[in-house]
Amino acid sequence: MVESVVFLRQIHFRQTPDFWTKSAKCWKIERMMISDQRTRHTLHRLGNLTTAARNDAWSRVKNAEALKQQAIHARDRVLADLPAYLARLETATRAHDVAVLHAGDAQEANRLVIQTMRGLGVTDALRNHHPLLDEIQLDRAAKANAIQLTPLHPGDYLAQLADERPGHPIWPVGHLTVEAISATLQQKWRIPETYNPDHLTSTVRMPLRRALLRTHTAILGVTFAAVEEGVFVLLDNDGHNASLTSLARHVILLLSIEQIAADIDDLDALIQVFALSAWGRPLPAYVTHLQRPAPREIDGPRTIHLILVDNRRTKIIEEGFGQALRCIQCGACHSVCPVYQQIGGRGYANSPYTGPIGAVINPLLLRPDLGEAQAALCAGSGGCQDACPVAIPIPDLIHAQRIRLAQTHPPNDDKRYFSVWRRLISRPRFFRSYIRRSYRK
Amino acid sequence: MSEPIIKTFINAWTRWGGTWERWENPIAARLALLRYLQDQHRMEILSWQVELLPIPGLAAALNDAGFKLFPPDRRRLNPDLAMGLTAADAALADNGSVILVPAQGRSWLPALIPIGHVILLPVNRIYADMAAWRGDWRRTRADESLRTLIITGPSFSDDIERHKHFGMFGPRRTHIILFDV
Numbered sequence: 001m002v003e004s005v006v007f008l009r010q011i012h013f014r015q016t017p018d019f020w021t022k023s024a025k026c027w028k029i030e031r032m033m034i035s036d037q038r039t040r041h042t043l044h045r046l047g048n049l050t051t052a053a054r055n056d057a058w059s060r061v062k063n064a065e066a067l068k069q070q071a072i073h074a075r076d077r078v079l080a081d082l083p084a085y086l087a088r089l090e091t092a093t094r095a096h097d098v099a100v101l102h103a104g105d106a107q108e109a110n111r112l113v114i115q116t117m118r119g120l121g122v123t124d125a126l127r128n129h130h131p132l133l134d135e136i137q138l139d140r141a142a143k144a145n146a147i148q149l150t151p152l153h154p155g156d157y158l159a160q161l162a163d164e165r166p167g168h169p170i171w172p173v174g175h176l177t178v179e180a181i182s183a184t185l186q187q188k189w190r191i192p193e194t195y196n197p198d199h200l201t202s203t204v205r206m207p208l209r210r211a212l213l214r215t216h217t218a219i220l221g222v223t224f225a226a227v228e229e230g231v232f233v234l235l236d237n238d239g240h241n242a243s244l245t246s247l248a249r250h251v252i253l254l255l256s257i258e259q260i261a262a263d264i265d266d267l268d269a270l271i272q273v274f275a276l277s278a279w280g281r282p283l284p285a286y287v288t289h290l291q292r293p294a295p296r297e298i299d300g301p302r303t304i305h306l307i308l309v310d311n312r313r314t315k316i317i318e319e320g321f322g323q324a325l326r327c328i329q330c331g332a333c334h335s336v337c338p339v340y341q342q343i344g345g346r347g348y349a350n351s352p353y354t355g356p357i358g359a360v361i362n363p364l365l366l367r368p369d370l371g372e373a374q375a376a377l378c379a380g381s382g383g384c385q386d387a388c389p390v391a392i393p394i395p396d397l398i399h400a401q402r403i404r405l406a407q408t409h410p411p412n413d414d415k416r417y418f419s420v421w422r423r424l425i426s427r428p429r430f431f432r433s434y435i436r437r438s439y440r441k
Numbered sequence: 442m443s444e445p446i447i448k449t450f451i452n453a454w455t456r457w458g459g460t461w462e463r464w465e466n467p468i469a470a471r472l473a474l475l476r477y478l479q480d481q482h483r484m485e486i487l488s489w490q491v492e493l494l495p496i497p498g499l500a501a502a503l504n505d506a507g508f509k510l511f512p513p514d515r516r517r518l519n520p521d522l523a524m525g526l527t528a529a530d531a532a533l534a535d536n537g538s539v540i541l542v543p544a545q546g547r548s549w550l551p552a553l554i555p556i557g558h559v560i561l562l563p564v565n566r567i568y569a570d571m572a573a574w575r576g577d578w579r580r581t582r583a584d585e586s587l588r589t590l591i592i593t594g595p596s597f598s599d600d601i602e603r604h605k606h607f608g609m610f611g612p613r614r615t616h617i618i619l620f621d622v
Binding site: 042045046049152153154155158171172173174176177178181197198200201202205208209210212213229231237238239240242243246247264265268272281282283284285286287288289290291292294296297298299300 | 457512513514515518520535536538543544545548549550553554571572575586587588589590591592593594595596597598599600601602603604606609610611
């Protein structure tokens with residue numbers, strides 16, 4: 001185990017000249033999970049299964065390269081002229097009787113959700129699983145405003161029960177072992193001891209299904225939207241999004257401003273690329289398209305509110321990190337990242353975005369103070385770039401991040417670290433014994 | 442509809458866990474439906490408005506066989522209903538998916554709430570891929586709402602160590618009765 005840490009650090013040393021400055025800060029983060037062998041095994045298994053399924057699915061796609069190029073083009077097209085596309089999306093959705101609201105930051109997004117719910121006279125709602133909802137910390141805001149918000153996604157629900165933050169964009173509790181989940185359910189619900197995943201899933205299913213059938217209001221993070229047609233799309237395998245849009249009378253949609261496609265053809269390409277890379281299948285079990293309220297139909301919402309969330313995204317484009325916003329949040333980079341497989345989602349300082357892309361996005365989007373630690377969470381394997389279906393140059397962006405951090409936060413400590421380093425290597429015997437001791441630990 | 446496209450659809454549909462049977466005409470499909478429902482021992486069925494299903498004489502046949510059809514009503518939705526019955530607006534051969542477009546009397550609920558879902562699908566509604574279906578949609582139904590549900594196999598959750606648990610929120614079994622027209 002220690003060897004693997006040292007190995008990671010050695011790779012790191014070759015990658016970054018400012019290794020000693022950064023490593024001290026990320027060391028603690030990495031140590032949080034690196035000692036838990038069972039969790040590491042679970043993360044490895046998750047990564048291997050996902051990678052195998054993804055490779056198999058992509059190998060069956062005719063013109064896979066053309067599809068990827070179409071997806072890249074679809075992302076770049078909207079990112080190149082984001083304000084214009086957003087204005088067109090707003091026009092298209094308003095024409096479909098959808099109320100459109102704008103949120104500059106997380107606080108405003110939360111305030112708009114709470115205000116809308118109060119306007120509808122509701123104090124409880126169901127929500128789906130989406131990184132944006134985690135990014136703006138909607139659960140916390142709802143709780144502070146006495147609004148009961150229940151995640152309907154089983155993984156997200158389990159994460160909440162276990163007092164964890166989702167560790168993966170697709171499998172929120174992918175890092176938790178069946179034993180850990182069983183222990184949580186035994187503790188919280190006093191269920192009999194069982195380690196059968198089917199029994200555990202059924203146990204969670206029952207209250208969620210009851211809640212679903214009573215639902216009145218749903219808060220949904222949107223996977224993608226098509227500008228031209230004003231269509232929103234939600235993807236899942238268990239059917240919670242389709243059921244929510246069908247049963248809820250009022251739907252509040254939250255959309256990150258960059259997750260849009262110019263038209264339905266680009267949207268179809270993005271859906272397919274997402275499904276192939278996330279789940280290893282050409283389409284998920286349920287693709288739900290939502291366009292306008294359906295007040296006269298048996299199912300379908302009577303009202304739809306759309307909240308467009310910026311939260312520093314336009315700033316990221318201005319700062320030259322726009323390529324990071326190509327991300328479709330499929331989690332492909334997670335399954336090939338040697339660092340993620342060691343440290344899991346918790347290693348990213350409980351940030352909403354984990355894995356290699358999280359190391360780029362978190363400091364830009366949320367907490368600049370995470371910059372140094374998260375930029376160091378890269379072993380430079382380059383696997384993420386190969387796995388990314390929209391060809392985000394993640395290693396380059398992390399490198400650019402490191403340069404930016406070095407420029408904006410001059411490493412004052414470097415002199416001190418290097419003086420220690422100089423003294424260390426100028427005494428070969430002491431240096432050798434130090435290295436030996438490090439390995440022995 | 443060409444045979445290779447139908448075969449492609451069947452292969453893809455089976456790959457994602459769906460079951461199927463194919464009959465030479467709607468009458469044979471009607472008998473197959475009755476047999477399937479009887480085999481499942483389910484007499485209460487959440488269904489689309491029966492006149493909107495693409496098989497003639499279905500209401501009388503189901504009634505004579507003792508089946509009771511429930512129209513979807515979200516206020517009195519029985520979560521224990523085990524069988525849902527719908528048709529599909531279209532099917533995509535390359536992905537093995539079926540497409541449901543909601544309208545009056547054609548709710549999504551029979552496809553989402555019961556444990557089993559039976560889909561009646563005339564073969565002429567199978568398209569080679571999404572692009573072919575979108576092209577046809579633009580030509581014939583461009584002014585309609587794009588609210589659609591694309592179903593590819595049964596509902597499942599694999600959140601616990603990626604172990605697949607079928608029938609999470611939607612049906613555990615999805616069965617297609619294909620028939621020539």
